[in-house]
Amino acid sequence: MGHEASIFRTERKLGLAFTLPIFILIFLLMGFPFAYTIYLSLTNKTVGMPATFVGLANYISIFTDPTYWRIVGNTVIYTVICIVVKLVLGMLFALLLNEKFHGRAITRVAMLLPWAIPGMVAANTWKWMYNDQYGIINEILRDLHLISTPIPWLGSMNLALFSVIIVNIWRGVPFFLFSILGALQSIDDQLYDAGKIDGANVFQRFFNITLPSIMPVVAISTLLSTIWTFNDFDNIWLITGGGPLNASSVIATYTYEQAFMYNDMARGMAVAVSVVPVLLILMVLVMKHRSTNE
Amino acid sequence: MKSLKHSYIAKRVMIYVAAIVGIVWSCFPVYWMIKSSLTPNDEMYELHPSLIPSRLTLDHYKQLFTQSEFMTFFWNSLYVAVITTAIAIILSILASYAMTRLRFRGRSFIRKAIFYAYLLPTAVLFIPMYMMISKIGMINDRNSLIIVYQTIVIPYACYMLISYFAAIPKSLEEAAFVDGCTHIGALIKVVLPIAAPGIAVVATFSFTMSWNEYLYAMVLTTSPSQQTVPVGISSFRYSDNMIWGLIMSSSVIASLPAVILYMLAQRFMVTGLAAGGVKQ
Numbered sequence: 001m002g003h004e005a006s007i008f009r010t011e012r013k014l015g016l017a018f019t020l021p022i023f024i025l026i027f028l029l030m031g032f033p034f035a036y037t038i039y040l041s042l043t044n045k046t047v048g049m050p051a052t053f054v055g056l057a058n059y060i061s062i063f064t065d066p067t068y069w070r071i072v073g074n075t076v077i078y079t080v081i082c083i084v085v086k087l088v089l090g091m092l093f094a095l096l097l098n099e100k101f102h103g104r105a106i107t108r109v110a111m112l113l114p115w116a117i118p119g120m121v122a123a124n125t126w127k128w129m130y131n132d133q134y135g136i137i138n139e140i141l142r143d144l145h146l147i148s149t150p151i152p153w154l155g156s157m158n159l160a161l162f163s164v165i166i167v168n169i170w171r172g173v174p175f176f177l178f179s180i181l182g183a184l185q186s187i188d189d190q191l192y193d194a195g196k197i198d199g200a201n202v203f204q205r206f207f208n209i210t211l212p213s214i215m216p217v218v219a220i221s222t223l224l225s226t227i228w229t230f231n232d233f234d235n236i237w238l239i240t241g242g243g244p245l246n247a248s249s250v251i252a253t254y255t256y257e258q259a260f261m262y263n264d265m266a267r268g269m270a271v272a273v274s275v276v277p278v279l280l281i282l283m284v285l286v287m288k289h290r291s292t293n294e
Numbered sequence: 295m296k297s298l299k300h301s302y303i304a305k306r307v308m309i310y311v312a313a314i315v316g317i318v319w320s321c322f323p324v325y326w327m328i329k330s331s332l333t334p335n336d337e338m339y340e341l342h343p344s345l346i347p348s349r350l351t352l353d354h355y356k357q358l359f360t361q362s363e364f365m366t367f368f369w370n371s372l373y374v375a376v377i378t379t380a381i382a383i384i385l386s387i388l389a390s391y392a393m394t395r396l397r398f399r400g401r402s403f404i405r406k407a408i409f410y411a412y413l414l415p416t417a418v419l420f421i422p423m424y425m426m427i428s429k430i431g432m433i434n435d436r437n438s439l440i441i442v443y444q445t446i447v448i449p450y451a452c453y454m455l456i457s458y459f460a461a462i463p464k465s466l467e468e469a470a471f472v473d474g475c476t477h478i479g480a481l482i483k484v485v486l487p488i489a490a491p492g493i494a495v496v497a498t499f500s501f502t503m504s505w506n507e508y509l510y511a512m513v514l515t516t517s518p519s520q521q522t523v524p525v526g527i528s529s530f531r532y533s534d535n536m537i538w539g540l541i542m543s544s545s546v547i548a549s550l551p552a553v554i555l556y557m558l559a560q561r562f563m564v565t566g567l568a569a570g571g572v573k574q
Contacts, residue, residue, distance in 0.1 A: 008397070014477055015398030018388040022448060023404055025385075026411045029445045033422035034414070040422070096312050103313060109557065110317040113324055116556035118506040120524040121545040125327040128538055136326055139343050170323065224413075231415035234508045238528065252417035259421050260513065272418050283413045290409070 041269040051266070058270035067246060068254075068271070074161055075250040075275075079230045082168045087222055089169070090176020095210075097177070098184045115174035123238035126167045130154050130239075160240050160248035168235050176221055183217035184210070216289070223286045227279065251275050324549075331355070331543035338538060354539035363518045364544050367526030370436050371548075374522055375504040378443040383497050385444075386451035391481050393452075394459040395467070405456070412449035416509050419445070424513050436520045442510050447500045454499075458492035459485060498559045502552040523548045 041058055043051035062068045097108055114122065129137050130153040138150040153163045187210065195205045233252035236242060242249030242257065249257070251271060259268030330338060334351045337343075358364045392398070393405050423442055424433075432438035466488070467480040475483065486493070508524040515521045518529070527548060530540040 010477070011396040012398040015392045015396035015401065018392035018396070019398075019401075019404050021385050022389040022408065022452065025444055025448060026404075026407050029423075029426075029441070030411050030414060030419065031407075033419050033426060036422045036425075037418070092312070093316055096309060096316065099309055101306070101309050101313065103310075107313045107317055109560065111320045112556060112560055113320050113553070116502075116553045117324065117549040118502075118524065118552055120506065120508050120527065121327070121549050122323065124527065124541050124545055125323045127536075128330060128542065129323060129326055133341065134339055134343055134538075136343050136345070140345075142342075170319070174320075227413055227415060231417040233417050234524075238508075252415075255417060255421070256509075256513075265421060265425070269421055272421065276418065279415070279418070283410060286413060287406070287409060 037269045038273055040266055041273045043266050045266040045269075047263040047265060054266075058266050059274065062267065062270055062274060068274075070246060071249050071251060071254045072275075074246075074248065075230065077161065078165060078168070078232070078236075078250055079226060081165050082172065082229045083222060083226055085165075085169050086172040086176050086225065087218070089173045090221075091180055091218070093173065093177045094180035094184055097181055111177060112174055114171050115178075119171060119234045120238055122167060122171050123235050126163075126170070127154070127239045130163055154240050155244055157244055157247045160244060164236050164239050164248050167239060168229060168232060171235070172225060172229070175225060179217050179221040180214055183214040187213045220286065220289055223282060223289065227282050227286075230275075230278070230282075327542050327545055327549075330538060331546045333539075335539055354543035358540055358543050358547070362530065362540060362544075363526065364523075364540075364547070366518055367521055367523045367544075368547070370520060370526075371505055371522040371524075372551075374436055374439045374443065375501050378440050378447055378504040379497055379500045381440070382444055382447040382451050382500050383493065386448055386455050386496075387481075387486070387493070390452050390455035390459050391477075391485060393456055395464070395485075396477065408449050408452045408456075411445070412453045416446065420509055420513055423510065427514055433514060434516045434520050436515060436522070438514050439504075439507075439511060439522065442514065443504045443507060446507065447503055450503065451496050451500055454496045455489070455493070458489050458496075462488050495559050498555045502555060505552055 040051060042053060042055060044054045044057070045051035093111060097104060097111070129135050132138060132150045132152045132155065135150075135153070137153065138147070141147045141151070151159065154160055191209050191213075192205060195209050200208065231252050232250065233256065236248055236250055237253050237256065240248040242253040246254070251274075255268045255272045257268075258264050258271055329347055331354055332350045332352070333347050334349055334353060337347065337349065389404075389408075393401055423445075427433055427438045427442065432441075462485055467475075467484050470480045470484050506524060507522075511522045511525045512528075515525060518526065521529075523544070527541055527544045530537045530544065
């Protein structure tokens with residue numbers, strides 16, 4: 001009896017000792033700054049100046065600013081298009097790599113590449129390819145006689161957002177591809193054999209066997225990628241800087257601009273906090289999903 | 295029978311066409327980066343760039359290593375990424391072991407907190423983080439990145455390691471306990487060897503996450519002596535004009551560590567990683 005109790009005691013002590021650093025980290029370096037952000041968004045904090053409480057003034061100011069809504073719109077367009085295309089392409093290429101064919105190994109390595117190279121490298125490379133004078137993309141389109149004058153991929157109000165979307169998709173497809181491929185490879189082959197015996201065709205097999213089996217992975221990958229895409233900064237900042245005239249600006253780049261270019265910390269934080277409800281909903285969905293799967 | 299063969303061939307053709315499209319789509323930008331890094335300047339700034347270079351040069355690399363601060367950025371990145379990963383992995387192993395094996399109060403609470411921390415994007419935290427780091431006087435100090443990156447790397451590493459550790463049967467450790475092993479002994483002698491491939495993958499991604507990080511590095515460091523590669527590369531410009539030769543050659547070098555690690559780890563990735571195992 002005494003032995004049992006002593007085991008519990010050591011477990012308790014050890015458990016607390018092992019998790020204490022993580023606990024401190026999360027609360028001191030994440031929880032506290034997060035709470036502080038919310039507080040400062042209710043003040044008029046600027047760089048180097050003390051903060052005075054101003055209530056909801058920052059929020060009223062951003063919510064009545066058409067630019068803010070334009071940026072929310074950009075963020076939604078960016079997120080939705082990127083996610084849908086990444087999911088569809090990732091799924092198609094996962095189905096491809098799940099087939100047996102010569103050169104599958106090399107295709108797999110090649111398709112991993114966009115994900116393996118650093119994001120800022122991808123951004124810089126695409127920026128160079130988009131260059132309207134010396135860029136290869138315009139040159140190829142010219143060679144194919146699809147265009148006669150160079151297209152200002154990053155300088156045009158109508159195209160800038162589209163151009164950064166392409167880069168996010170290029171980099172993000174492998175995440176879906178490899179998540180879904182993992183799920184595909186864990187499907188029991190007997191299910192397909194049974195389906196074939198029952199006379200199910202390719203599409204019936206896909207919708208009745210494949211899709212239900214990979215659905216949990218598809219759902220969680222989509223949710224996670226939505227959170228990351230929604231908060232993407234590097235890609236847009238490095239390629240267009242949010243320009244021209246905010247045409248490709250999203251919440252993350254706008255936050256940075258307000259806080260560090262215009263030195264309006266409080267307004268920047270109000271912008272960042274304004275999308276936290278959406279973020280929280282996504283986070284709770286991920287957590288729910290996890291607990292139902294466990 | 296004939297139509298069966300027909301559809302078989304059609305399917306093969308489709309597979310190979312898709313594979314080629316996939317390879318070209320994925321590799322072309324990488325090819326273009328490497329090609330540009332080896333193209334002499336006069337050819338690079340020609341109005342009609344050609345897909346295949348007529349001349350190759352190592353001038354950009356020479357300039358990069360001898361006339362730019364790239365090596366400083368490189369060592370800073372390596373320093374930050376290695377130390378960040380080492381600290382994060384040790385702390386995460388201990389915490390994940392505790393959360394999967396030890397019974398103590400607050401366990402499920404910390405576990406939940408870790409998952410939420412994993413999901414919290416840096417875009418929400420970078421302003422208060424900047425203010426905190428400046429309050430403790432560590433702005434423009436590469437060591438501040440080691441502290442800040444723990445908030446990205448540890449939640450990820452714990453998230454992954456918890457699922458690895460949970461998959462290891464407890465009976466293995468119980469045998470060790472019977473032999474008189476302590477918890478720490480069981481962790482070192484039983485759990486770690488089994489989880490080693492998983493830990494290697496987690497360490498790989500932790501390293502690349504620190505290696506690639508841009509937003510915090512840009513906000514927290516200001517002088518080249520403290521800056522890491524992602525921030526440093528963006529400084530290769532004369533006012534608004536990017537120096538593409540330097541940017542492309544440094545991009546090639548910056549990609550090497552992460553690409554090599556990914557290729558080594560990819561064998562484990564498809565089989566070993568659950569969805570969401572890796573941040574984008």
